[in-house]
Amino acid sequence: MSPAGxxxxxxxxxxxxxxxxxxxxxxxxxxxxxxxxGVELTVAAGETLGLxxxxxxxxxxxxxxxxxxxxxxxxxVRFEGRELVGLRPRQLRPLRRQMQMIxxxxxxxLNPRRRVGQIVGGPIRLHGLASGAELRRRVDELLDxxxxxxEHYDRFPHEFSGGQRQRIGIARAIALKPKLIVAxxxxxxxxxxxxxxxxxxxxxxxxxxxxxxxxxxxxxxVVRHIADRIAxxxxxxxxxxxxxxxxxxxxxxxxxKKLLAAVPVPDPRESRARREGAGQ
Amino acid sequence: MIPRxxxxxxxxxxxxxxxxEGSVQAxxxxxxxxxxGEVLAVxxxxxxxxxxxxxxxxxxxxGPNAAISGAATFEGTELIGxxxxxxxxxRGNRMAMIxxxxxxxLDPxxxxxxxxxxxxxxxxxxxxxxxxxxxxxxxxxxxxxAAAKRADSYPHEFSGGMRQRAMxxxxxxxxxxxxxxxxxxxxLDVTVQAQIIELLRGLNRDRDLxxxxxxxxxxVVAEIADRxxxxxxxxxxxxxxxDEIFYDPQHPYTWGLLGSLTRIDRPRxxxxxxxxxxxxxxxxxxxxxxxxPRCAHAFDRCLEVPALxxxxxxTPSHFDRCWLEPARKRELREVGDQGALEEPR
Numbered sequence: 247m248s249p250a251g252x253x254x255x256x257x258x259x260x261x262x263x264x265x266x267x268x269x270x271x272x273x274x275x276x277x278x279x280x281x282x283x284g285v286e287l288t289v290a291a292g293e294t295l296g297l298x299x300x301x302x303x304x305x306x307x308x309x310x311x312x313x314x315x316x317x318x319x320x321x322x323v324r325f326e327g328r329e330l331v332g333l334r335p336r337q338l339r340p341l342r343r344q345m346q347m348i349x350x351x352x353x354x355x356l357n358p359r360r361r362v363g364q365i366v367g368g369p370i371r372l373h374g375l376a377s378g379a380e381l382r383r384r385v386d387e388l389l390d391x392x393x394x395x396x397e398h399y400d401r402f403p404h405e406f407s408g409g410q411r412q413r414i415g416i417a418r419a420i421a422l423k424p425k426l427i428v429a430x431x432x433x434x435x436x437x438x439x440x441x442x443x444x445x446x447x448x449x450x451x452x453x454x455x456x457x458x459x460x461x462x463x464x465x466x467x468v469v470r471h472i473a474d475r476i477a478x479x480x481x482x483x484x485x486x487x488x489x490x491x492x493x494x495x496x497x498x499x500x501x502x503k504k505l506l507a508a509v510p511v512p513d514p515r516e517s518r519a520r521r522e523g524a525g526q
Numbered sequence: 527m528i529p530r531x532x533x534x535x536x537x538x539x540x541x542x543x544x545x546x547e548g549s550v551q552a553x554x555x556x557x558x559x560x561x562x563g564e565v566l567a568v569x570x571x572x573x574x575x576x577x578x579x580x581x582x583x584x585x586x587x588x589g590p591n592a593a594i595s596g597a598a599t600f601e602g603t604e605l606i607g608x609x610x611x612x613x614x615x616x617r618g619n620r621m622a623m624i625x626x627x628x629x630x631x632l633d634p635x636x637x638x639x640x641x642x643x644x645x646x647x648x649x650x651x652x653x654x655x656x657x658x659x660x661x662x663x664x665x666x667x668x669x670x671x672a673a674a675k676r677a678d679s680y681p682h683e684f685s686g687g688m689r690q691r692a693m694x695x696x697x698x699x700x701x702x703x704x705x706x707x708x709x710x711x712x713x714l715d716v717t718v719q720a721q722i723i724e725l726l727r728g729l730n731r732d733r734d735l736x737x738x739x740x741x742x743x744x745x746v747v748a749e750i751a752d753r754x755x756x757x758x759x760x761x762x763x764x765x766x767x768x769d770e771i772f773y774d775p776q777h778p779y780t781w782g783l784l785g786s787l788t789r790i791d792r793p794r795x796x797x798x799x800x801x802x803x804x805x806x807x808x809x810x811x812x813x814x815x816x817x818x819p820r821c822a823h824a825f826d827r828c829l830e831v832p833a834l835x836x837x838x839x840x841t842p843s844h845f846d847r848c849w850l851e852p853a854r855k856r857e858l859r860e861v862g863d864q865g866a867l868e869e870p871r
Contacts, residue, residue, distance in 0.1 A: 438786050439786055439801040445798050464715065491793060508716045509790050510719075512744055512784075513748060514769055514772050515769070517748050
């Protein structure tokens with residue numbers, strides 16, 4: 247955490263309800279669905295906040311509400327002290343350069359008809375920061391930085407493996423030198439050996455560019471590795487927040503304890519000992 | 527544990543598929559032995575051939591573009607050459623399969639109990655009332671609360687975990703001796719995953735159900751397997767008991783797999799150990815050991831394919847496909863601090 251000064255991102259009492267209408271299927275939630283229900287969190291400059299929770303806990307909606315990709319029902323999202331909630335699209339646009347997102351499924355988030363160079367260079371071109379040979383040079387640099395090569399410039403996303411596609415998504419996300427990256431399950435769809443590569447890449451980029459991450463994952467092991475602090479989300483609320491060591495080693499909230507107890511222990515003897523301890 | 531006869535014995539299984547781009551050798555000489563009452567885990571990443579192996583045993587990879595060779599004997603019946611009629615008698619009946627996505631097995635337009643009843647009546651000469659009673663028993667046994675009432679639900683009325691349970695109930699309906707579970711917990715939340723693992727462990731223990739578990743998750747393996755086969759690019763690269771694989775791994779790929787695990791109960795290492803590069807294309811796999819291009823310890827001899835054999839005098843049931851001397855491997859593991867977990871006190 248940054249020792250002093252205001253956090254890069256400050257979320258206060260953020261609420262996002264989805265109206266349910268009176269549909270037959272959704273009448274269980276007559277008041278609408280409270281996907282995000284009063285969330286408070288901060289991310290300091292250069293810090294990684296890990297957000298864990300199970301499906302339906304509201305993690306992804308929270309990410310989108312933070313980036314104003316969905317409009318929050320109420321609450322406040324401050325970025326470098328500036329309130330984002332209620333800004334008009336035109337006012338948001340310059341701020342979007344500072345906040346980028348990486349998705350779980352790079353296949354779905356990369357336009358299949360565009361070449362890698364166009365995808366990665368798109369944000370630079372759109373913001374009018376470079377064109378022509380300069381644009382090409384910057385894209386080549388980005389590709390190199392994420393472990394791809396300039397020869398990949400003219401290829402299409404489907405020609406790449408899952409791990410390489412995630413590298414393309416990362417290159418695009420860092421193209422505008424943002425301060426904050428919201429990563430929604432960025433390694434969940436990848437094989438373990440590739441997961442480690444991507445996690446290490448994100449670590450390196452953070453050191454190099456002083457990035458802050460809001461890193462969402464259901465895999466607590468990965469979050470423990472990458473995060474400075476962890477927030478645990480359940481049913482739209484943050485039930486526990488603390489340093490990664492605190493949350494993983496001395497959890498307080500019953501839901502956090504349940505979540506941690508369910509994670510498989512990748513060590514047979516420990517796993518057996520735990521089962522015997524539980525009387526099974 | 528007293529060793530029993532193998533329930534399933536796979537020898538030199540090879541499966542290749544003809545594609546527009548050429549022939550893909552998905553499974554390349556796989557041998558397995560599952561003893562009755564055991565849980566054998568086949569662990570590997572995408573494209574390792576683990577699922578193709580499982581599906582081939584069930585006869586699900588047959589087709590004009592597939593070339594299958596080798597042998598697989600299950601309860602004395604040869605599966606690879608079996609005709610469709612013979613396979614149908616075994617499949618669902620003596621061996622059943624569950625998948626990552628329960629909706630691949632459950633029909634969305636039929637009530638859950640009716641689907642189990644249909645399956646029972648297709649193989650057994652029992653009346654509807656008796657079959658229904660049996661279906662409810664099964665749903666209860668797999669932990670569906672108020673099974674008698676929930677039995678008439680449609681699959682969409684169940685949560686993901688409940689669907690997984692319903693699929694398991696259906697798989698168990700004819701009391702098979704072998705359950706093939708292909709990534710049964712991959713799509714589930716971690717708390718539900720723990721429940722399904724517990725359920726499978728209970729079925730293995732209480733009903734003597736043998737399980738062939740296909741998974742990419744070595745954490746799940748540690749929780750349930752007796753024996754482990756590690757697959758990489760179509761081949762088994764290491765095969766041994768759970769403890770042999772975790773505490774004395776012999777293949778550098780296994781080291782990498784164990785090394786890239788994250789732990790929730792340990793402070794973070796500075797860097798996550800990673801395996802460089804990517805798995806090879808099976809259209810044109812590398813010569814010799816398939817892991818060679820990614821292996822930090824490869825040498826000349828690795829251009830020859832190492833046999834899957836026992837290279838350790840003290841653990842003859844532990845097999846691997848690596849040319850390095852065992853003593854050298856122990857050295858490398860210590861120096862590189864990779865793989866092998868420390869023996870707990």
